[in-house]
Amino acid sequence: MSDNKHHAGRSHEEHLREKHLMLDPLPRGQMNDMVMESMLAKPTWKFWVIFGFLAFVVVYFLFYKWGVLIAKGQGEAGVMRPDYWGIFLVNTVFWIGISHAGTFISAILRVFRAEFRRPFTRAAELMTTFGLVQAGFSIFMHMGRVWLAYWLMPYPNQRLLWPNLHSPLTWDLLAITTYLLSSTMYLFLPLIPDVAMARDRSTGWRKNLYKILALGFRGTEGEWTHLRNAMNIFAFAIIPVMFSVHTIVSWDFAAATRPGWNSTIFGPYFIVGALHSGMGAAAVVLAVIRGTMKHMKYFVRGEHFDAIGKLMLIISMAWAYFFFNDYMVQWYGGDKWTQQLLHFHEAGPLGWMWFAMLICNVAIPWAILWNPKWRATPWAITAVGLAINVGMWFERYIIIPISVTINRMPFTWRLYQPGIEVPMGIGTLALFILLYMSASKLIPLIPVWEVQEGQMAHELKKFGRETVVSVSELE
Amino acid sequence: MTESKPVDLLAVFSDLEPAANAIEHLRSLGVHDDCMNVISGIPVTEAMLGRPHQWTNVPRIAMGGAILGFGAGFFLAFISPYIYPYPIQVSTQAFTPGPPTVVVLFELTMLGMLLSTFLGVFLDSFFPNYRPMKYVAEVSDGKIAILVECPHADEKKISDALKKMGAESVKLAEAQHL
Secondary structure, X not given: OHHHHHHHHHHHHHHHHHHOHHHOOOOHHHHHHHHHHHHHOOOOHHHHHHHHHHHHHHHHHHHHHHHHHHHHOHHHOOOEOOEOOOHHHHHHHHHHHHHHHHHHXXXXXXXXXXXXXXXXXXXXXXHHHHHHHHXXXXXXXXXXXXXXXXXXXXXXXXXXXXXXXXXXXHHHHHHHHHHHHHHHHHHHOOHHHHHHHHHHOOOHXXXXXXXXXXXXXXXXXXXXXXXXXXXXXXHHHHHHHHHHHHHHHHHHHHOOOOOOOOXXXXXXXXXXXXXXXXHHHHHHHHHHHHHHOOOHHHHOOHHHHHHHHHHHHHHHHHHHHHHHHHHHHHHHHOOHHHHHHHHHXXXXXXXXXXXXXXXXXXXHHHHHHOXXXXXXXXXXXXXXXXXHHHHHHHHHHHHHHHHHHOOOOHHHOOXXXXXXXXXXXXXXXXXXXXXXXXXXXXXXXXXXXXXXHHHHHEEEXXXXXXXXXXXXXXX | OOOOOEEEEEEEEXXXXXXXXXXXXXXXXXXXXXXXXXXXXXOOOHHHHOOOOOOOOHHHHHHHHHHHHHHHHHHHHHHHHHHOOOOOOOOOOOOOOHHHHHHHHHHHHHHHHHXXXXXXXXXXXXXXXXXXXXXXXXXXXXXXXXXXXXXXXXXXXXXXXXXXXXXXXXXXOXXXXX
């Protein structure tokens, strides 16, 4: 009898260790080797086929088409009265949304000491940086005469012109620049110890690359202290920056007195939307990393998908709340043009998109993510993540080109028909994936030192007859 | 009396506990804390090792950067509109209106703070540093190394003490290209 109990106890412990990465430590050297192998593993032919295809899409759809746009002018895009804001801006908002995942996972979860974040903070931070690159590209595409982009910068010049700092578009420049620089620095700081580890284990050009990137890091007490302090400052300070970025993006719309846009709730509504698409994309990226990279099944487990799934469910509920709040107040207001717009959203030629948005952003996540088993299943959460991203892209399409179709001058009403911006948008998606694939071969995607630190802090503890997970605060 | 030339010893420990004990023991042998440095693959706090508090200028540099950023924001928000030869009046807004000013001040203050925090790590850690340095690659495999500076005459005594306290290896530290 007591033997059985002992057995049952041991299997419960084994189950806990299997389930939680933090309770299943391996020697640090072995984890280093696993991460290095995942990075250095010779790419398969499938990798090269996808890589080559994406490279072609980037060169042709993004850069060649951009050249055509520059040579022939904005007429190549479908923007004309009243839809001057089209897919370029839809993509800008979409990519800024994706970029919110990194900060949310890496900063907010770090501040709240959510331990499950440890193995995938870097994967999420990379999404932030690469997402912002696409957002920047999309704005420049929208700009048209992109070679004059430097006119946005405030600097003393012969023309005696200064940017108008009363304009939300100038705030965009400040906010996105701040966010891009901050998130890149925040990606780099915790990467230093891992590149130093890679430096100690590589040869040839990689050794030189990691040597440069590691900056001479050895792991002395002083270096760790400076790094830890800086990372704490970043974790706290980048959160309001993240909030400000998407709030300011929302003000590009909300500060205009257009039907459907002039809403005081747009700031938080946009932030929740950004987190919604960002978390969805993070789930997809994690599932791809786990499924395609060597040894990643050890680092990325069902518990991580489960935790992300819970966050996705909560964020989906928050998005539904903000959507309904925005809808309700506009509907109740009874303004003639707003009523026209709401009717156009639901029953216009693109009404299917409005319903698809609700299905993808609310119905699908709620139907699947309530179930812990489905949440922890990589393919299921990937499907939900993809659906959310489709839904969130539709949401931005509805807010921007569809909403500007209806204005207070009915003689200008015209449905937006996108042109060159469609292939260029596909090009930004291809570039995002291409950058990610390249990064997976160049930098350690798993912050090994953070994983080891977490494993040191976790242990199994007996309370009476129950074995539970216990976490110590090491900092 | 001639002072013997100091040497650097590098002791590698497999775990935190013996490393912390060794530090305490070295102190009892008269080795000052300034003559020791711990190298590790994860951030080990001073308290865990029984080491004195590590000074860092990063928060101060960050604060300095925030003030500079605020200054830049102030310039853009309050001064640059006057530099423009044809002042822009936006609707009925004041010439330097409050709410947009808050946005500009916030963004530039945060940018200044975060840039200087990043710079602070470089300044305080002397990054980038590509000169030869005393290091053992085992630390990134989870080992803990103690770098001890001691007089040449005490080399054997310190080395024996470190081994006795559980060091896996003790050797003369040589600067090498990382």
